[in-house]
Amino acid sequence: MNTKPEDAALGRSRNSGIGQIRIGLAQINPTVGALDGNSELILKFARHAKSAGAHIALFPEMVLTGYPVEDFALRPSFRAASRKALVALAHQITEAEFGQMVLVVGYLDETDGAPQNAIALIQAGELKARYIKHHLPNYGVFDEYRNFVPGTQSLVARICGIDIGFAICEDIWQEGGPVAELATRNIGLLLVPNGSPFERAKDDRRLTLVQKRAKQIGAPLVYVNMCGGQDDLVFDGDSVVVDAQGGLIARSPQFEEGLMVVDIDARLSTSDPNVLISDIPNAPYDRIKHGIASRLDDCEEVWQALVLGLQDYVRKNGFRSVALGLSGGIDSALVATIAADAIGAKNVYGIALPSKYSSEHSLVDAAELALNTGINYRILPIEPMVTSYMNAMRLDGLAEENLQARVRGTTLMGISNQEGHLILATGNKSELAVGYSTLYGDAVGGFAPIKDIFKVDVWRLARWRNSIAKVRGETPPIPESSISKEPSAELRPDQKDSDSLPEYPLLDRILALYVEENGSIDAIVHAGFDRDLAVRIINLVDRAEYKRRQYPPGPKVSGMAFGKDRRLPMTSHWHE
Secondary structure (H helix, E strand, C coil), X not given: CCCCCCCHHHCCCCCCCEEEEEEEEEECCCCCCCHHHHHHHHHHHHHHHHHCCCCEEECCCCCCCCCCCHHHHHCHHHHHHHHHHHHHHHHHCCHHHHCCCEEEEEEEEEECCEEXXXXXXXXXXXXXXXXXXXXCCCCCCCCHHHHCCCCCCCCEEEECCEEEEECCCHHHHCCCHHHHHHHHCCCCEEEEEECCXXXXXXXXXXXXXXXXXXXHHCCCEEEEECEEEECCEEEEECCEEECCCCCEEEECXXXXXXXXXXEXXXXXXXXXXXXXXXXCCCCCCCCCCCCECCCCCHHHHHHHHHHHHHHHHHHHCCCCCEEEECCCCHHHHHHHHHHHHHHCHHHEEEEECCCCCCCHHHHHHHHHHHHHHCCEEEECCCHHHHHHHHHHCCCCHHHHHHHHHHHHHHHHHHHHHHHCCXXXXXCCHHHHHHCXXXXXXXXXXXXXXXXXXXHHHHHHHHHHHHHHHHHCCCCCCCCHHHHHCCCCCCCCCCCCHHHCCCCHHHHHHHHHHHHHCCCCHHHHHHCCCXXXXXXXXXXXXXXXXXXXXXXXXXXXXXXXXXXXXXXXXXXXXXXX
8 A cells, every 4th residue: 555645747736626526424333353244334335335426435433343442453463354354355346346436444454563543545456545543542431542553644645636635533633633734735625534432412522623624624524433332332423524614514313324425526636645546537417415414402312322332232242132120210210211222122121129128119110111111021029038148147237238239139140141131230320429339239230321321310311201202102111100209229118319318419410520520629619519518429439439340331421431431549548
């Protein structure tokens, strides 16, 4: 792959006219490590793009390997497999089937044994050029300085007479670097493959950024993003195309795999390209109509993220069904509804595990939820098992409460082993923050769909989902009493969450300041909260780090999720 400047005969003829080019944005859902499957997916969408008359098929960042690959990038065998898969893919891009269409494919490359986040330009079986990501994010969920070495060279390729520059994801988030260089090189079009994970309201920030960069380079910008779930990340797509003034030309739906085909007007022969692929402009052709998908509101985009995150975790890890403890409370009701939307109600198993402290209305609410959603439901009382433990050893107080939770956890894991279900943990972000859970009890499971959702948002999402059902003419899935009743773990007589914690609206405001905004005690007090309460909550958060480390993964939807976003020592004597 030669990316050195071509012969000077290419020249630099500025403002020599406007050409048309059709781009197919492949917003697809790869799987990490599935090189053969990802290759097939790329070919499938390349064929769709060719059928639509595209001159370029643009794929997301590291689409061939899946993303993020994390420390797979450090394995020589995986890097070799990626390069081999790229060559094999190129051999299938025959001129007979694909003509002169160019594929832009993200993959894992290396130079002198150093791993690189790269894209390749493929045409008619040949690898025409490659570009290496310059800016490696090293914040939040990203550890790319650990996994890659940065590129140093920009790339401009002339395709259909248009001098096209390339950047990869973080390259456009940082000032300077390849975008600034491409601006000086006077490109006619910028293509940007991305693996940008979802978080609330990030789609608006992306659009603003893309518009800014288009104005900076003075050329249209095409931004394609990955779609799908990968462990605790969800990629929402939201691919966009803007003109040189930042005007929105096209926008794809969030959380949907698909191909968006866009016609773009771009200046011809504006730069000195590194590689010449085709110098002849396209003859004028009939343009297609572009769609601009509406932005989802906050509840809908969070819901779609939770559904897609669970759906792909189940699918990509080879599960067919999920199970959860169905208590009749709001958290388990919400998780069950998410699961039903994600993988179908027939594949969801709700199990009521009442103790002697469980109220009758809890069982009624659990049964109603199962009836409303159509999920499988059974009742398995835990009292005989708890009694056996209590006959063998004397426990009281908190130890007795936790024993009940652990019997439930052990029972669910036994059912998982016997029947093959993935167990879903039902804890929310508020509980996880302050350690209001029982290790090896209600914290057991393989996936935790609402671990990044504060309790106030659990209620909000439940009401939103019920309202959507009403609009559709369906039975609202979540019983009103599950939403309205006071939360309780029901591990002792008349227990309420408020016995141990402040009311959730108050608690969640403090948690948002401390956890998501890294606010100090003084900042929390300045925001109007009592200092003693702030100290108490912060101490609970700090002491619970060891529990969070052992909690299952779940979809990241906030800007500061527990896990890779927020990493603190479990052993620490530091206090605010």
